[in-house]
Amino acid sequence: MSTLDLTATTAVPLTRRTWFIRTIQLAVIAFFIGAWEVLGQAGILDKFYYSRPSLFVPRIGGWFAEGLGQGSIYRDIGITLLETILGFVIGTLLGVAIGYLFARNELLGKAFDPLLSMFNAIPRLVLAPVFILAFGIDLQSKVALGVTLVFFIVFFATFTAIRDVDQTLVDNVRVLGARRRDVTSQVLLPAAFSAIVASLRTSAGFAFAGAVVAEYIGSNAGLGRRIATAEAFFDSTGVFGGIVLIAALALLLDAGLQLAEGAFSRWKPRREH
Amino acid sequence: MAPAISLRDVAKVYRPPRKRPYLAIEHVDLDIPAGRFVSVVGPSGCGKSTLLGLVSGLLPPTVGEVTLLGSRVTGVRTDVGFIFQRDALLPWRTVRENVELPLRFRGERDPARAKEWIVRVGLGPFIDNYPHELSGGMRKRAQLAQSLVRDPSVLLMDEPFSALDVQTRNLMENELLNLWGASGKTVLFITHDLEEAIALSDEIVVMTAGPGTIKARYPVALPRPRNVTEIRFAPEFVALYERAWADLRDEVARSYKRSLEAG
DSSP states (O other): OOTTOHHHHHHHHHHHHHHHHHHHHHHHHHHHHHHHHHHHHTTSSOHHHHOOHHHHHHHHHHHHHTOSSTTOHHHHHHHHHHHHHHHHHHHHHHHHHHHHHHHHOHHHHHHHHHHHHHHHHSOGGGGHHHHHHHHOSSHHHHHHHHHHHHHHHHHHHHHHHHHTOOHHHHHHHHHTTOOHHHHIIIIIHHHHHHHHHHHHHHHHHHHHHHHHHHHHHSOSSSHHHHHHHHHHTTOHHHHHHHHHHHHHHHHHHHHHHHHHHHHHOTTSOOOOO | OOOSEEEEEEEEEEOOTTSOOEEEEEEEEEEEOTTOEEEEEOOTTSSHHHHHHHHHTSSOOSEEEEEETTEEOOSOOSSEEEEOSSOOSOTTSOHHHHHHHHHHHTTOOOHHHHHHHHHHTTOGGGTTOOGGGSOHHHHHHHHHHHHHTTOOSEEEEESTTTTSOHHHHHHHHHHHHHHHTTTOOEEEEEESOHHHHHHHOSEEEEEOSSSBOEEEEEEOOOOSSOOHHHHTTSHHHHHHHHHHHHHHHHHHHHHHHHHHHHO
């Protein structure tokens, strides 16, 4: 192979390297799960507390085999996802609207700055009991917690994006004949939109976490509820089954959003390898 | 004939939040006849970019009066083309969409005209690319097309080629002279590069270190059409360069000294 054959020298080792890394990553996961199983079988990890993959994997299978009906796993997943989506959508809309308003109106932004900072300083999960008291153990309290988590991420992303928008872009379109609403639609909102897309995965993750935690604290359905119930019966296998299911859903959610993010970011420079 | 651009005893004070206000330019009187290519040179921080802000209406003058194409400047003027030093293309729009933008703002849809200008600045093959996919020189070409598509009679250019490498810069300078050629447009060109100023212009204006004011004006009597790469060796070019540099050198030294003192 010629040393100047650029196509070959870049493309081939890169894919090979990618596969190499994938293999190592799988090996690490397999080692971790295997160690858990072996240590469990040997009695070093007490199965009462830590369960074992060979126990909770069939348990998860069992849940799906139970089929539909009251308290089924499908209903739990559906409810948790619904809470996540509602919290995410409402939190995002509020965050964008208020972030935009505060960035465009200096007085408003300054007036609310201390209050917002205060709220942001509260670890939002401690608000879960407040919401459960206020909204009950149904959907609303879970959505409310998700909204408070998502709101601040999207609010700050929007606020910063609009306040720090490149003044050259604004000046340029103004000289090119943009009216106020053109500046908003052509420069400010797209700048904010790209910041929101970048925060999409973080905020969706938070909405999901908010839903599960609020369910855990007080609810009659959902994956968080399932874990709480298992815990009440000292059923660590049930707890781990729920945790693994939650992790799998979170990964799926994130992968989906990663695709969405890519589709919206075609205009952005990609880092080269 | 009335000048295309006129500044009368203009001064500009900036008041940055939580910092001391400072005087960027003062006592600036400048008339630019229609159709002339005039460059303003000065050390960094002399307020030469401020001039363009005032002429375009993006900045209001603190004192004095600015007149553009026969009417007093009181707000943002959309009858000029403005080429910014920094990238000004919308990064989320393709070259085509960026060049069509000024037409859309005026409620026109003229994809043929936008395309014609994109081809004219040599970006035909890149019409559907995003700005980040272009080189710095290509982005400047796109900005030229974006500004010229509305056919403004005045072109304001703020160190447009300063971020480019020397070869690309010379290419772009020649390209600019070709586009400007017989167009009859008035150009106010800001640069810190005396060579560039002389090579391009009908007249150069030397500014003092900040607060900037006009120190000297030199007509450039070099024949056109010019090739900016070759004209630098003409004896008239060298003679003018030496005279203007004698003026500029002191200002550059003063500006540098001041920046050291300011720390």
